[in-house]
Amino acid sequence: QQPVQSPQAVILREGEDAVINCSSSKALYSVHWYRQKHGEAPVFLMILLKGGEQKGHEKISASFNEKKQQSSLYLTASQLSYSGTYFCGATPRSGGSNYKLTFGKGTLLTVNP
Amino acid sequence: AAGVIQSPRHLIKEKRETATLKCYPIPRHDTVYWYQQGPGQDPQFLISFYEKMQSDKGSIPDRFSAQQFSDYHSELNMSSLELGDSALYFCASISLTGAMEGYTFGSGTRLTVV
Incomplete structure (x- = not known):
């Protein structure tokens, strides 16, 4: 089951914030x-x-709501280098040999000066 | 740090020809995944190997086959190539022992079928 990402595309000016969402109809063991x-x-x-885990990477952070089977990626004070397509991916189980990643359709983020 | 190495980077083949793509995972990574990505599309899972055994299979045509060798490198063999096989092919490796981590992707092979 493919995760659903939204929005499909975002256009920002440098310094603006964005949120990208990822949801699944199946239980998400890892995002x-x-x-x-x-x-x-x-x-x-x-x-x-x-569930409830939040992580940060420079000005990019993410959260995981296990109950809602949703994850969100937060980009703050966007930089030109943040431009690209963002994919969320979900795995069907917690480990073992079947750690296959299924990607969402992606969110195209464009940061303009 | 060592990365995932794919070869060749670019490949041009004619219809009905065969192609072999190679993937060298990060040392000590025990699992390899192959993905196909068409223009403007998300990566589609093809096949995976764990400890040299096929562990999962996705939407891989019967014309394609793959294997992982004793040194953990993997090859994707594609026969009777069709125009629709033109895409970026990525392999990714991961270690499934220890803490869970993200995939490390190779730079990909761009296959063009003419």
């Missing part, structure tokens, strides 16, 4: 966030493993 620049590989940002 990953990646950023991909055009023609490049996805780059891992962070992983959230349990």
